[in-house]
Amino acid sequence: MQPRICGPMVGGAVLCLSLGIGQGYAQDHAEYEPADIEYGRSVYLEQCAACHGEDGDAVAGVDLRGGRLRRAALDRELIQVIRNGIPGTGMLAIDLDTAEMTGIVAYVRNMTYEIDVATLGDAGRGRAIFEGAGDCLSCHRLQGRGLRTGPDLTRIGAVRPLSALRRSLLDPTGTMRPIDRPVELVTADGTRVTGRRLNEDTYTVQILDDDARLRSFDKADLREFHVIAQSPMPAYGDRLDPAALADLLAYLVSLKG
Ligand code: HEC
Ligand code: HEC
Incomplete structure (x- = not known):
């Protein structure tokens, strides 16, 4: 049993x-x-x-x-x-x-x-919000769909407890992990590149740029390099009513890959 x-x-x-x-x-x-x-x-x-x-x-x-x-x-x-x-x-x-x-x-x-x-609300309605009004796929990847500005959410329900998911929706900046921080850099030839920091050491930084390409830069070659502390993700507490948030959470929890 x-x-x-x-x-x-x-x-x-x-x-x-x-x-x-x-x-x-x-x-x-x-x-x-x-x-x-x-x-x-x-x-x-x-x-x-x-x-x-x-x-x-x-x-x-x-x-x-x-x-x-x-x-x-x-x-x-x-x-x-x-x-x-x-x-x-x-x-x-x-x-x-x-x-x-x-x-x-x-x-x-x-x-x-x-x-x-x-x-927790209704996962089916949550899915409709995820793909519709919430516009989550404009930044997140899910089962091969969506963009890559934010982390892939295909298995998010398996790797994060509900409490963490809820906090991410209500306060994305406060819960942003350092490794997820957006970066903006300017290369020696003046090209501006934005993306998400995946890894960084004293001399190099690896980012996933906004076209979803993995790129590595020597910091010494960069004209500018900023790590942005503000999450690009909107806080959903004021954009969705409590029932819609509960539905969305039910859907996220169900995402186990
Ligand atoms: C403008 C882009 C953008 C939009 C729109 C967006 N997100 Fe995010 N989201 C991000 C980024 C970037 C992160 C990485 C950490 C951070 O910046 O907060 C993130 C992080 C998260 C996390 C935490 C992931 C983890 O590893 O713990 C969850 C959960 C999440 N988003 C869910 C959603 C849902 C659900 C929606 C739609 C209602 C949504 N996001 C809309 C960009 C976005
Ligand atoms: C005086 C503060 C304090 C009180 C009171 C206290 N805890 Fe803790 N507890 C801690 C701290 C600090 C840790 C983390 C220890 C570490 O790993 O450094 C912890 C760890 C734990 C863990 C281990 C978590 C894990 O991931 O394995 C459990 C379980 C736990 N506490 C349960 C309880 C329960 C149940 C009570 C009440 C009966 C309680 N604690 C009361 C401070 C407290």
């Missing part, structure tokens, strides 16, 4: 989801009781949220709601991390009784899901 997760929905009903198509948790526990998830939330807010944040993404490099935890892929590992802490880091040992521990494990394993329920 496929593992399932169950949780309280907005409005009080309980919903179960099959994990086969979900985030692919490597866990040793198939089901969590809604009551445990509920109780776990209060334990979480009391014991963990001060450091990890209410949304689970406040510690750099740790996204509790992302579903993949390096040192806590299995429930018994998660329990160990909580019980023993992670020596030499800010993750201190936390003493919980059995009910609290059961609750916290259930809650942490279902954090992604809670957000899914609250923010």
Whole structure:
């Protein structure tokens, strides 16, 4: 049988989801009781949220709601991390009784899901927005279509948690990874080239230019070289209403290559 997760929905009903198509948790526990998830939330807010944040993404490099935890892929590992802490880091040992521990494990394993329920719309409508009003293909490649100003999104749902996808849509500049930054340069003969930085070292820079060609330049030969900190991607929070954003997120999450 496929593992399932169950949780309280907005409005009080309980919903179960099959994990086969979900985030692919490597866990040793198939089901969590809604009551445990509920109780776990209060334990979480009391014991963990001060450091990890209410949304689970406040510690750099740790996204509790992302579903993949390096040192806590299995429930018994998660329990160990909580019980023993992670020596030499800010993750201190936390003493919980059995009910609290059961609750916290259930809650942490279902954090992604809670957000899914609250923010995911209809993937079919999201696709229509992606290809239509959102105009995403004017910059992004998807399954061989679209332009290359932005990263290829064919597998984006497999490599980024929902929280990161949502942040990218709302605040593209704030979430831009340094390696994705647009560059503008002028070569020795005066040609202006713009594109996306793929790699850079002390002497050379490699970019994907706006015609999607991979090009390498010796910095010493360039007349000008600027890295632009502002993302060319518009912030969609004011361009799309919340329902449209929820649909778009559902579509992005479904893109697993
Ligand atoms: C005092 C701050 C603090 C508190 C409280 C805290 N954590 Fe952490 N936690 C951290 C830090 C910092 C790390 C990252 C350690 C590192 O790798 O440097 C971490 C790491 C983790 C990891 C490992 C993540 C991974 O990718 O493997 C898990 C799981 C975790 N915490 C769960 C919890 C839970 C559940 C609670 C509440 C019961 C909690 N933490 C309370 C600071 C805290
Ligand atoms: C004007 C060009 C442009 C448009 C239009 C655009 N994007 Fe982007 N997008 C980018 C660029 C460039 C990046 C790389 C990082 C950055 O600049 O924020 C990016 C990054 C992203 C990321 C993060 C990728 C990662 O690796 O984490 C997502 C997700 C994304 N865009 C989705 C969309 C969606 C969905 C739309 C349509 C609603 C869209 N983008 C429209 C240019 C664009």
